[in-house]
Amino acid sequence: MFLAKVKGNIVSTQKNEYLSGHKLLLTHPIDFNGNYLGEKDVIALDLIDSGIGDIVIVCQEGDAIQQILGHNKAPVNTMIIGIVDNIEINE
Numbered sequence: 001m002f003l004a005k006v007k008g009n010i011v012s013t014q015k016n017e018y019l020s021g022h023k024l025l026l027t028h029p030i031d032f033n034g035n036y037l038g039e040k041d042v043i044a045l046d047l048i049d050s051g052i053g054d055i056v057i058v059c060q061e062g063d064a065i066q067q068i069l070g071h072n073k074a075p076v077n078t079m080i081i082g083i084v085d086n087i088e089i090n091e
Contacts (some may be wrong), residue, residue: 044058
């Protein structure tokens with residue numbers, strides 16, 4: 001799992017039948033201060049209605065995603081599993 005910031009929506013004219021009705025978002029990993037990590041964006045399935053600018057928790061594990069979806073027919077291994085309201089670090 002990792003923290004990420006939602007950068008945009010993915011629009012597709014063709015979609016796998018098991019992804020119909022599900023939203024795909026473009027995310028980018030961040031650190032605890034909100035700074036982007038690396039240069040690669042990550043496409044993630046969103047079932048919790050997050051939006052552009054939200055900080056989210058992203059799970060990148062195929063087996064966990066299959067358990068959440070309840071089947072293994074969708075070609076997904078990355079999913080947004082939570083929206084982060086606040087980050088507090090005690091040192």
